[in-house]
Amino acid sequence: MEKIPVLRMGPLLLITIQIDMHDKLALQLQDDVTHRISEYGSTGVLIDISSLEIVDSFIGRMLANIAAMSRVLGADTVVVGMQPAVAITLVELGMSLPGVRTALTVEAGMELLLGAVAEDANGTDHEHRQA
Amino acid sequence: MEKIPVLRMGPLLLITIQIDMHDKLALQLQDDVTHRISEYGSTGVLIDISSLEIVDSFIGRMLANIAAMSRVLGADTVVVGMQPAVAITLVELGMSLPGVRTALTVEAGMELLLGAVAEDANGTDHEHRQA
Known part of the structure; x- marks a missing residue:
């Protein structure tokens, strides 16, 4: 039973x-x-960690790795559902999950990802927008 | 860490x-x-069991119970991602998951549930349609 399912939901992948x-x-x-x-041409990855009561450096690094790998394949990653205690511990440990975007709920994460997709489709230049 | 998250996705709930x-x-x-x-007024429940290599009578009964409870609260239930071996075992054991609808993937399950919602909204009479 040791397998984490990766669910396809339209242009996104969902992992809990x-x-x-x-x-x-x-x-x-x-x-x-x-x-x-690469199989589905997904543009976003949602990772739900609401069940996790502890996020240690190992899981933090794994999340950062998945985000980095997804990015080079053209997909954004959003981590959702982090428990307040986890956020406190992460910052206290000096782990700020670099390169990983977060949102409170799956729905907020989906909006973030689908919004980013829509912006890209409109040809918005992210770097100029930030200037 | 012993907790199965129930994720809200629009009008549906997703459980893996x-x-x-x-x-x-x-x-x-x-x-x-x-x-x-009852909190979100959800109209459908998706249960992903793609990680399960064994579905025994206990899990079968639990799935049937959740489907029955959801039904009286006005939500349809679809079980998705069943492995072929699980389907074989279920039928061999004489468990046909009564009252539980199934679909192959999360996407197919969502279509099934959202289609049912749309039909209900259109006032379609399911019983007459079947006649």
Whole structure:
């Protein structure tokens, strides 16, 4: 039963993490996500961590890795559902999840990702917009 | 970490089951699902079981219970992602998941549920349609 499902929802992929992560499982998840992105042409990845009461440096690094891999494949990543205690611990540990965007709920994350997709389709230049 | 998240996606709820079920967890899930339906006014429940390699009579009964509880609260339930081996075992065991609709993928399940919602909104009479 040790497998984290990667669900396709239109242009997005949804992953809910419920079980204790270990090395092999994390590698398999990275493998699954990258293959699904290239198979489905997904433009966004949603990772729900609302079941996690602890996010240690291992999980933090795994999230950052998935986000970086997805980015080079053309998909944005949003981590959703973080528990308040987890946010406190992360900052206290000095881990700010670099390169990972977050949102409070799956719905907010979907809006963020689908908004980004719509903007890209309109040819908006993100770098100029920030100037 | 023993908690199965119930994610809200518009008018639907999405539940992915990844961990070994036991009595307490099943009761908590039933409790969560029914509360979320009444809180959000959800019209459909999607249960992804693609991670499950075994569906025994306990899980079968739990799925049927959640479907029945959701129905009396006005929400349809669709079980998605069943592995072929699970389907074979279920039928061999004489468990046909009565009252539970199934679909192959989350996307197909969403279409099924949102289609049913749209039909209800149009005032279609299901019983007459079947005659």
